[in-house]
Amino acid sequence: MADGLPFTLDQLLIVQAIAQEGSFRRAADSLFISQPAVSLQVQNLERQLGVVLFDRSGRKVELTDAGQVLLQYSERILKLCRETVQALAEVQGMGRGQLVLGASQTVGTYVMPFLIAQYHRYYPGIAVQLLVQSTRRIAQKLVDGRLDLAIVGGEIPFELQRHLKVIAVAEDEYVLVGAPGCTPAAPALGDLVTLPFITLDPQSSTRQTIDRALSRHGINPAQLQVRLELSSIEAIKNAIQAGLGVAFLSMAAVGSDLEQGRLQKLEVEGLQIRRTLWLAYNPERYQSQAATRFREGLLGYQDWLKTPPRHLQLLA
Template identity: 40%
Template structure:
């Protein structure tokens, strides 16, 4: 496969037209059109639908774009790593983290890293576990932090912290007055949950399934903050990370309920592409991450 052709393809795909792709690459539009045609003939597939204004990726084009993004991300990582050797942790670092980790665990570490390495441009993307995995495989982030279960053989997961999921309620909720409940009682209560794809939801459902419980959520919400506010309003109960509710517990807006025979402990993972050693900047961040809080 001709890498020059692949770079031209990626530029056109990213910009949505041959002319804008040519401008980005600083070559003529006719040269881009000619080389795209040669690339498609060499591959034996059509990569773009030509439209009156611009182009649109075909199914084959969308497939190839994923590989192109990963390949050029690895190239950029290699260049960055070599540059870091000269510049000592300069450049950029893009981190992906699932909600609990990104909102309640990483901020202090990011502040410590920023203080120690002010020349590094940091970016934190907070997504659910499935999105973090996809972005790592596409080369869009340098490292991920997730609460979910391993699901790709191309990724290495290593535990970096422990967490516990606890059942929360508003203090005035009838269940809160009892302080504890049985698994059978839990089966009949209204539970709020994250969307499918959330690590918190996946771990909760697995733990309940191991106890013979299959609970259909009464409400699905897209953020931990939304779940906390809805539970505090008395609309139901929810399993959330103990890390995420400390402020509400201190303010007595939420309380933790005990479920007899149920404890949901979970590992928190750092996730990286398999067989890809960290560059100096990422290595420096990992040192900060492992330092005592």
């Protein structure tokens, strides 16, 4: 027991595995050790700490209150250990490492793959993971230290934003699109309430951005004739091509479709809908060289970003 500590890192890993798997056997399998070895380590740990960590009375092993406390600190300790290993590896350069990115739906689908491809050409040894979720969920994971950095298009909740560094990096434009040859090709603002619309669900940041912009131009979003609500932009594009209606979509998502004639842009005089894309990271968390160089490339301080994403205006 080094320096009088009543636990080892191996024991903390075992506690974490049991909590995740719900049984000693599955935890042993996940750690590639025997179940008796797991049981012995837990018994030794409980004896050293003087507490019971697991309730073994049910079909599923449950953490006691003391076990919950130990798990919370174990996750923080083990995260710091992993960051230590990563930091030491980076002392030898950017030959290897890991970068965990997050993005909201539109950015993650249509922008991040392009950025990651350019970054990977410059730093091929860096393994990149990308998590695509809602802006709120991505922001929460940044606060929790589960992501290195993220690019989001929605508004980050205030209670999370105060823990993060948030920087405007690009502007995205929403355009009204329909099937090729659809009419009217240039609807007036007042005509919007007569068109059949296809939208994302009302809770999506895209839908909220569009609704706010229409309200500013005197159009009540509730008066739009929403024919269909879908859960993905690709589904909306397919529905438009099938002639089911029109939709406001990001230029990042439909730019190539417009160029290749799969969709048609409908010009609405006097209406322009833009939103800012935000780079966010947790300044209280260790920033790896891999994350720092990705961030600085977006901000114009590194030259791996040779070509900006098409249909997107970088602010750097």
